[in-house]
Amino acid sequence: MCVCCASRHNVATCSIPCATRNRARGWPTEPDGVHVSKFKDAGHLVRLAIACAIVLVVFLLVRAYFIPKTFGEYGHYRGAALSELSSKPLAYAGHKACEDCHADVLEVKKAGKHAGVNCEACHGPLAKHAEEPASMVPQLPETAVLCARCHEENIAKPKTFPQVASTQHSGGVVCKTCHVPHSPLLQPGDKKS
Amino acid sequence: MITRRKMLMLLPAAAFAWKYVLAGTPEMASNYNRSEHWWGMLLDIDKCIGCGNCVRGCATENNVPEGYFRTWVERYHVPGWRQETPQVDSPNGGKDGFPPSTAVGGKNFFVPKMCNHCAESPCTQVCPVGATFESPDGVVLVDETYCLGCRYCIQACPYGCRFLHPTKHTAEKCSLCYHRITKGLTTACCENCPTGARQLADLKNPADPIHEFLKTHSVQVLKPYLATGAKAFYHDIDGSVR
Numbered sequence: 001m002c003v004c005c006a007s008r009h010n011v012a013t014c015s016i017p018c019a020t021r022n023r024a025r026g027w028p029t030e031p032d033g034v035h036v037s038k039f040k041d042a043g044h045l046v047r048l049a050i051a052c053a054i055v056l057v058v059f060l061l062v063r064a065y066f067i068p069k070t071f072g073e074y075g076h077y078r079g080a081a082l083s084e085l086s087s088k089p090l091a092y093a094g095h096k097a098c099e100d101c102h103a104d105v106l107e108v109k110k111a112g113k114h115a116g117v118n119c120e121a122c123h124g125p126l127a128k129h130a131e132e133p134a135s136m137v138p139q140l141p142e143t144a145v146l147c148a149r150c151h152e153e154n155i156a157k158p159k160t161f162p163q164v165a166s167t168q169h170s171g172g173v174v175c176k177t178c179h180v181p182h183s184p185l186l187q188p189g190d191k192k193s
Numbered sequence: 194m195i196t197r198r199k200m201l202m203l204l205p206a207a208a209f210a211w212k213y214v215l216a217g218t219p220e221m222a223s224n225y226n227r228s229e230h231w232w233g234m235l236l237d238i239d240k241c242i243g244c245g246n247c248v249r250g251c252a253t254e255n256n257v258p259e260g261y262f263r264t265w266v267e268r269y270h271v272p273g274w275r276q277e278t279p280q281v282d283s284p285n286g287g288k289d290g291f292p293p294s295t296a297v298g299g300k301n302f303f304v305p306k307m308c309n310h311c312a313e314s315p316c317t318q319v320c321p322v323g324a325t326f327e328s329p330d331g332v333v334l335v336d337e338t339y340c341l342g343c344r345y346c347i348q349a350c351p352y353g354c355r356f357l358h359p360t361k362h363t364a365e366k367c368s369l370c371y372h373r374i375t376k377g378l379t380t381a382c383c384e385n386c387p388t389g390a391r392q393l394a395d396l397k398n399p400a401d402p403i404h405e406f407l408k409t410h411s412v413q414v415l416k417p418y419l420a421t422g423a424k425a426f427y428h429d430i431d432g433s434v435r
Binding site: 075084118 | 225227239240241242243244245246250253254268269270290291293294296301302303323324325326327328329334336338339368371372373375376378379381384385386387388389
């Protein structure tokens with residue numbers, strides 16, 4: 001009978017730490033009976049600590065490898081994405097680039113009803129032309145198609161916007177026969193009675 | 194021969210020169226300061242003529258695949274007083290313009306749609322990897338090199354502004370032409386809009402006319418009850434628009 005836990009086993013094999021068992025094993029015992037050799041299995045703890053440290057180091061290495069350098073620079077995303085997105089190439093040069101060279105057209109346009117229409121809205125994307133004029137010569141738009149895109153009659157268009165039913169309006173004659181696209185309003189003398 | 198004294202004297206000069214070497218990189222060469230801007234868009238229903246220039250311009254500028262849209266135009270027909278049942282069509286996103294309407298009477302108008310660049314965007318909140326985000330200047334962007342293509346953001350967007358790119362298999366959306374606005378240009382849709390129905394708005398720039406417009410005109414955002422902090426402001430919008 002174990003004097004320690006009152007079980008049938010030998011006191012030497014009892015798992016409960018107590019002064020009686022320590023004495024039975026020949027281990028020293030403190031006055032309050034605490035098991036002084038509680039670090040007997042410290043080797044296990046050291047191995048556990050090493051294993052944890054290895055796991056932590058591996059985790060940190062893997063994390064450093066997979067997470068992009070700039071992640072978290074501005075928030076929960078890759079900071080470098082901002083400069084990548086802003087460095088994409090342009091297709092439309094913007095009206096200022098057009099006006100730098102084509103000031104004469106700008107003068108005509110400013111005086112007319114198309115003053116607010118930017119050049120590339122009709123002439124298409126011309127960033128390449130703005131960068132190197134000789135590399136790309138813009139094609140003249142087909143006014144029969146172009147003008148109708150905006151001015152063809154449609155019930156959903158604002159009532160104040162000038163609209164025509166093109167077949168009735170011109171009978172198939174292309175718009176630029178009468179209208180100058182850059183300043184389309186006909187002169188008083190040109191208007192049909 | 195360079196003495197230690199001369200070397201020490203040269204160091205500050207070298208440091209000063211290095212600053213200019215670094216300035217040659219694209220990131221630092223730009224005088225664009227993200228903290229000085231907060232981008233949004235003003236869309237004027239009264240001015241939209243449904244020409245589709247914005248849709249075509251956006252597709253060209255951003256290589257949007259055929260059949261998909263970063264921006265599109267809808268035509269509304271509200272026949273009676275009931276706002277719940279408008280008739281809406283958008284053939285090919287309005288890219289080819291609109292055929293003559295068969296509608297008679299009622300209210301008829303065009304509504305340009307796009308990403309609302311929400312300040313509290315539902316799409317960025319659901320991204321599991323941080324591939325979509327709100328930039329410091331208020332633009333909701335997608336990092337296509339980091340996107341998994343899980344489509345959570347597409348489901349989360351209450352405005353239907355996202356799609357999965359058919360060949361890249363990553364989420365796509367309006368970037369508010371981030372590559373243009375950071376260079377001092379306006380967006381491709383605004384550049385192409387012949388009537389000024391779309392206007393890029395810098396809500397942090399006091400000189401931007403948007404401030405005066407917002408103070409003096411009635412504007413509304415789409416689905417305000419969702420509290421997404423949408424920054425696409427619609428002028429004179431009808432209650433039937435969803």
